[in-house]
Every structure is written in structure tokens, then in C-alpha cells.
Amino acid sequence: MSMVTGHGKTAVAGAIYVDLSTGFMGNDPRVERMVKTVGQMKRVFLDEEARREMDPAQVMYAMEYWKPVPDGTEGGLFFGNSTVFPGVIGEEYFMTRGHFHAKRDRAEFYSTASGTGMLVLMDEQRRATVQEMGAGSTHYITGRIAHRVVNTGAVPLTFLACWPSDAGYDYAAIEEQGFSVRILRRNGVSEVVVQS
Numbered sequence: 435m436s437m438v439t440g441h442g443k444t445a446v447a448g449a450i451y452v453d454l455s456t457g458f459m460g461n462d463p464r465v466e467r468m469v470k471t472v473g474q475m476k477r478v479f480l481d482e483e484a485r486r487e488m489d490p491a492q493v494m495y496a497m498e499y500w501k502p503v504p505d506g507t508e509g510g511l512f513f514g515n516s517t518v519f520p521g522v523i524g525e526e527y528f529m530t531r532g533h534f535h536a537k538r539d540r541a542e543f544y545s546t547a548s549g550t551g552m553l554v555l556m557d558e559q560r561r562a563t564v565q566e567m568g569a570g571s572t573h574y575i576t577g578r579i580a581h582r583v584v585n586t587g588a589v590p591l592t593f594l595a596c597w598p599s600d601a602g603y604d605y606a607a608i609e610e611q612g613f614s615v616r617i618l619r620r621n622g623v624s625e626v627v628v629q630s
């Protein structure tokens with residue numbers, strides 16, 4: 435038994451189709467979608483004034499995800515992608531808000547489909563590290579590590595993700611203090627700047 439997906443590709447029943455060259459997950463009704471706009475990124479960027487001057491409807495990043503089991507299910511997994519669009523606010527590249535998992539010990543895989551950028555990782559003592567992202571780069575994010583993706587390139591950065599269905603999100607810790615490093619564009623190149 436098979437079904438035709440939005441890509442015109444045939445996926446076996448029970449499976450969804452992911453275009454691994456782009457990371458996109460097609461028009462499958464099981465795939466949920468969400469976008470984050472410039473207007474939804476209050477106080478995330480260093481230059482809040484520059485953000486306010488931008489079109490609040492501009493999409494900063496978009497997500498597709500497949501949740502085969504309900505949120506919070508212990509032992510299950512979710513699969514999805516995120517696309518961070520190219521751009522800057524002031525000197526700071528477009529990026530995801532970033533989060534710890536609500537269940538702190540839950541890990542996650544990221545795997546880059548296309549584009550270039552940086553994965554910013556920070557532990558609970560605010561010690562940060564950065565990993566370069568590019569097509570094929572696959573990142574294991576251990577538990578208790580906050581994670582954020584920054585697009586430092588000129589094209590959209592799309593990565594696939596797989597995470598536990600009971601991981602949840604804790605955005606509050608990041609909203610209060612932010613990450614301890616920021617990725618800024620200075621003289622046309624990306625620079626990792628330590629904040630606090």
C-alpha cells in the first residue's frame with residue numbers, strides 16, 4: 435500500500451516523505467507547521483530598536499514537524515525541520531529563540547540539510563560552545579544544554595531534528611538571561627561575541 439505525497443513521491447503507508455536535499459516534509463496532513471516572525475522575537479536580539487523598525491510580519495524561521503504520539507509521551511520521538519531565513523537585525527544574524535528542554539536531561543539530534551550557520555550550545559552554568567553547521571553536519575545535543583541555531587549565510591538554513599516526545603520546552607530561562615554568546619556580522623564575517 436502506498437500514498438502520493440505533496441512532492442509527487444510515493445511513500446509507503448505509515449511513513450512520511452522527507453526531501454533530504456532540502457529538508458522539507460511535503461504536504462502530508464500529519465505534518466504540522468509553525469512560523470516565527472520578527473514581531474514575535476521581542477527582546478531576543480541585542481538591538482531591540484532595529485527589530486522594532488522592521489516589518490513585524492517578516493518570517494524569521496519556520497518549522498515543520500511530525501508528532502506520531504501526543505506531547506509528553508514517555509519513550510516516543512518527534513521528527514521535524516526548522517528553516518532559519520537569512521538576514522540580520524542590527525549586526526545580529528537571524529536565529530531561533532533557543533531553549534532548554536523542560537525535562538532537562540532530554541537530548542536531541544540536529545542534522546543540516548542545506549545552508550550554513552552555527553549551533554550555539556550553552557549549559558546551565560552559562561558556558562557556551564559553538565558548532566559550525568553545513569549540509570550533512572549532524573549534531574548530538576546532550577541533555578541540560580540550551581540550543582539555538584543562527585543562520586550566518588546568504589541562503590535559508592534548514593536542519594532536521596529528532597527529539598523525545600516528553601522533552602518539552604523551557605523558553606523562560608533563555609528569555610530572562612539570553613545566551614552568553616551572540617553571533618554578529620562584523621565587516622561581512624561572522625564573529626562569536628561573549629556577552630556574560
Ligand SMILES: [Fe+2]
Pocket residue numbers: 533534535542581597
Ligand atoms: Fe530542543
